Amino acid sequence: MSFPAVVTLWFVNTATPGDVLAREPKADRGFGRKLLAQVNPAWPITPIGSFPLNRSSTPGRDEYYIAGFPGVSVVRMRVDDASALSAGNQWLGALPAADVFAVATGTDSDYGGFAHFTGETVVRSFCATRTHVIEDIGLPEPFEAPYWAGEKAEQAGGIALPFEPQDLALAAERHWLGADIGADGPDINVVGYAVDGHPEPKIEAPKPPAVKSVDAVAAKFAEKDKTYDDYEDAPVQSEGDEFAELADASVAAAKRVGRDARRRWKQFWAALRQRVRHFDR
Known part of the structure; x- marks a missing residue:
C-alpha cells in the first residue's frame, strides 16, 4: 500500500539551525535552480514565486519549494509514496550535510513519518x-x-496508536531544528519551482492611483463641513489623507496649467511668424 505525502527534507550543517531560521534569511533563486539541475539535468525549471514555507500551501505535483541558508537547506516536495522513509531517494545525497531530517505528512490519509540520517546511517x-x-x-x-x-491526543482504543502520527512527525521537526516551523514561527523564505515546463507567471506592475481634481477634493471638504454643526467636533481621522489629496490635485492642476500655457505660447509664436512671413503680400 502506498502513502502519498508531502515530504520536507532538512540538510543541516550547524548545531543551532533554529538560530539560523530565526533570522528569517532571504532565499536565493539561483540556489534552487542549480540544485534541481543537479538532481535531474533534463528538467525544464521555472520559478513560480517566493514565499514563506511555513505559511504556504502544499506543493503541487512537479513542484519544489527550496531554500539554502548558512548551515541549513530545505526542500519540500510531493511524493507518491513515503511509506518507508529509511529507504531514502535521490534527494538524500543532493547536498552535503552532517544530518538530514525527513518529515512526511499524508495528503489523503492520516499517515505521518519522520527520519534522521547521519551520513548514510x-x-x-x-x-x-x-x-x-x-x-x-x-x-x-x-x-x-x-x-x-x-498525553497529546484523545485515545481511539483498540489497536490505534496513542497519538496522531502527523503530530509526532511535526514534533520531531520542531525538536531537531529548534524552531517552530508553523505559522507562529519565523518566516522560512523559500522559492518555488515547477519542472513540468509551464511558463513563469507574469506579474503586472500596480497602476498608480488616479489623482483627483482640485474641485473634487474641495467639494469633499465642503461636504464634510456640511455634515457637522459648529458645536460638534468633526472627526479628524482622514484629514491628513484629504490634505494629501488636495496637494496631489493642486500639483496635477499646476502641471496641466503649465502644459496649456506652453501650448498656447507656441501657437502664438507660430501664428506671429506666419504673419510676418506673409506681411509683404
Missing part, C-alpha cells in the same frame, strides 16, 4: 498511520515520550 525512522505501523527503526527519542504516553 538511519539513526531513527518512524512511519505510521493511526492504526498501522509501517516502519520503526532506532530508539524513540525523549521528545516522543508524551506522545507514546497518550
